[in-house]
Amino acid sequence: MARIAEQNQKIKEVLPTVKTEAEQIDQIAKIRGWFRPKEDSAYYPLIQEFLNEQIDAKEATSRILGPIDEKIKDAKLDDVDFMDLWKSIIHSAKRLTFRNGAQVNHNMLVDLVSAFKEHSIPGNEQYNYLYQKMTDFGMACREALNDSPVAHDGYIEREIEAWANMNFFFAVVAGKHIHDLSMYALFALREALETPAIDDPMSTANQKYDANVPAAAAWILGYGHDLFRMEKDLTPSDRKQGNPGRGGELWKGKAEFSKERWAFWKERFAAIADMEGVSEQTKIDARDAIEGMERSQTFMFAEEVRKEGDIERLGGGFRPLERGAKRQKG
Numbered sequence: 001m002a003r004i005a006e007q008n009q010k011i012k013e014v015l016p017t018v019k020t021e022a023e024q025i026d027q028i029a030k031i032r033g034w035f036r037p038k039e040d041s042a043y044y045p046l047i048q049e050f051l052n053e054q055i056d057a058k059e060a061t062s063r064i065l066g067p068i069d070e071k072i073k074d075a076k077l078d079d080v081d082f083m084d085l086w087k088s089i090i091h092s093a094k095r096l097t098f099r100n101g102a103q104v105n106h107n108m109l110v111d112l113v114s115a116f117k118e119h120s121i122p123g124n125e126q127y128n129y130l131y132q133k134m135t136d137f138g139m140a141c142r143e144a145l146n147d148s149p150v151a152h153d154g155y156i157e158r159e160i161e162a163w164a165n166m167n168f169f170f171a172v173v174a175g176k177h178i179h180d181l182s183m184y185a186l187f188a189l190r191e192a193l194e195t196p197a198i199d200d201p202m203s204t205a206n207q208k209y210d211a212n213v214p215a216a217a218a219w220i221l222g223y224g225h226d227l228f229r230m231e232k233d234l235t236p237s238d239r240k241q242g243n244p245g246r247g248g249e250l251w252k253g254k255a256e257f258s259k260e261r262w263a264f265w266k267e268r269f270a271a272i273a274d275m276e277g278v279s280e281q282t283k284i285d286a287r288d289a290i291e292g293m294e295r296s297q298t299f300m301f302a303e304e305v306r307k308e309g310d311i312e313r314l315g316g317g318f319r320p321l322e323r324g325a326k327r328q329k330g
Helices: 002-017 021-032 044-051 057-073 082-094 104-118 137-147 157-175 182-194 205-229 259-273 280-308 311-316
Strands: none
Touching (some): 002 021, 021 082, 044 082, 044 104, 057 104, 082 104, 082 137, 104 157, 137 182, 205 259, 259 280
């Protein structure tokens, strides 16, 4: 705990000296030892140029992937630092807010990831799998999960924002079906909504909600349509596998993605939106999540109606799904 206290003191001293929120997140990353690009990264400056609209997507893709193609052609695959590329992209995501209509930059970043996956090596197509399989991306995402907000006399606001921003980026990657990160949605929702928040020496219960609810809401906003559709039993077939889909103490159902669990999450967001003592931003995020869940439910209902060809039903309104309820057709 002494190390965390020392880090927090350094962070509190340096943040007032840094102008922008993104640069403040850079400083926290250095002090905490977060997953981040190398100091001499070839990728990170290019990604920043792209996000700042100094170069377009075509040029950014060419300048990032061209040198990788050349190393692959020269049989120097070990010289390709895929991890630094993903570190550069994920750290960039932490610096981008997902609130107040600012999601366009996240979409730009995700489009860059999509371009990587779809890339073909001219004249050397047998190695396209290195792009199609998103080499090292899954490992990079797993490692970045270690960069969650650290409790010590509460939490640092900018650190909470970086965590939520990263989770929104993961949600959009999953929502565009570039890479399956659905379990990370469950991790965020379980921590924020299924785990009882209690006071302890490091943080209060309300501070825990403030730290965890924004990331959970980010998953609803970026991946809600898919989450609502998802019906999947996550009960492990082998005990040695652990039980990553398990519920928190408040969820009494199975390890699963289901309409029941979705409805429970919605109830919990509603409770937090009216909770005394949590920050106003947490309440806003909880309300935004509820609205996002309503949109996802309405979207799926409209899809079902279109498939059935019963367009008149679209004018009949939509009653939000509640826990234990099943939508009636006809």
